[in-house]
Amino acid sequence: MSQERLLELVGERVDDPELQGLGMLISLKGASDAGHLHAQLSNGLLTALDAELFARFDADELVCYSAQRPRVTFVADHFAGYQAPGIDIYLLTDELGRKFWFLTGVEPDLRWERFVSELCRFVDAYNVPLTTSAVSLPMPVPHTRPIGVTAHGNRQDLIENISTWSPTAETPASVTALLEIRLNDQQRDVVGYSLHTPHYLSESEYPAVAVAGLEYLGAALKLALPTEKLREAARLVEGQLAEQLASSEDVKQMVDGFEARFDAHAHQHEQRSLLVDVDQDLPDAEQLGARAEDFLASLGDTGPWLDAAHQREAGESPES
Template identity: 45%
Template sequence: MQDPRELYDVRTAFDTVPTGLYLVAALTGFADAGSAVSQLNSYLLSTLEAQEIARFDSDALLDYRARRPIITFDQDHITDYRPAQLSLYLMRDELGQQFLLLTGYEPDFQWERFSSAVLDLVSLLRVRSTIWVHSIPMPVPHTRPIGVTVSGNREGLADAMSVWRPTTQAPATAMHLIEYRLQEVGASTIGFVLLVPHYLGDTEYPAAAIAGLESISSATGLIFPTDKLREEDREFVANIDEQVAGNAELERLVGALEQRHDAYMQDSPLKSPLTHLDGALPSADEIATELENFLAYRRRGDEDTPGR
């Protein structure tokens, strides 16, 4: 294996970076139900103080054909070229507490080398604990708090927060590999998988980003400004609820999800929120079909509103 340190360029001398900080990792590219990770990254970088420490080599890690760079075309010429970026930042939360943020795309190539590079950074910067966030679609209702599945070696947090604890096989992400390698060397790590309503998986669901930030806060004590996200979530949920209230079929489908969710959370015999009972569990397609027109309208915004 080539030297993992050659995968990134140092942008800020490591000897100027405080040691013993938390490392928060949020990589996009797989699943990202409700755009939880995308929103979380954008929100943190746009609202908090950030200083780039290291940037990874996209030519070595990224499949440009799968995730093409963005250009700006101005009438007859290109004015900007923006490739995807994967970087490590030194951040400050709302109270000025410092932490590290690994943010950007999930690598397409060289996972083992990338994992070794991240572990090397964890060692060099004497990271206190590595926390990462991911999101998947689940048959749960939007009228209940977003739950999480917790992994890693911080057992107290897993016992307190993990609402779904399956034994299963699933497609891995690069952060799964990093968590696995961190555990092998005895480093502290915890992962949060957000369980997002499956019928909202393809939307930008503000509650998913909020749940991600709250999970990180629970594991680190960091404080994040979420007022804007909460305002957006109130508007989003109000619109969804209005749509549901005006459609008896939607009310029935969401009600079935609520009953199953509540029964599971009350220690019912159900093995998981995914357990199927004939006729009781609405599919994503059933709900998505009912919400399709509403969500399409929301994406357009108010462009069709008279007088605008």
């Protein structure tokens, strides 16, 4: 296969001025997907917004099937419904009519440099002004506090004083990390948000982390992204977690310990929100929702998780 065919456009429209200068949002399912962030982001965006499939990577060239096996359905006496992996670029329209690119699918196992080179060429061809991404990391943090984040990239206005934890560490690489490096080398704007999901919820679908991801990505790209259904789901999960806390003193003590370490760290580090000015206090959850609505309005003018977690070793929080 020639290198040019690794990314196949559904229709060649590079000369369309309406497609020039659109931001890009990336969500790929990889090794770090605590709280099932990828599925919630992808399903939420593709079902709630107008979506047009624009380009498709050849997943057969990029995915190692023995490493991440596709799903297949067995019906009584035969196999059916093979779910082939996909890595696609969609053209989405947000709730205020603004278009943007959305790269979604599985993280490639193979040919990372070729994959990233194809993306960089796409960014150049369509003059993408900002590329953003979000991943979710399992962390020893409490669910009773705001979702923490480690912001990274080369746009200081979108990452400065955002992070709740800024380590210096060597970690396993990801395609989005490599893309961030290559785009920065080409002096293209790129930012990413690594969200901190409570480790005892990392294997369950945790809507709060998806809400946080959409807030960061929407604010960075100046988009109105759908969060209403996710917020409803988050409230339901929070109620279930509260019931488990109330029924188990041991679990409550575990979460209390996480809270104490989290609060001690938070008092030592000033954090700002992309939805407030630098001289304003960080809002609580209700205020943040109101601020988000104001922000978007201004753009118009222009389960058993805790019980299982308690059986694991808690460890020390890197945020302490």
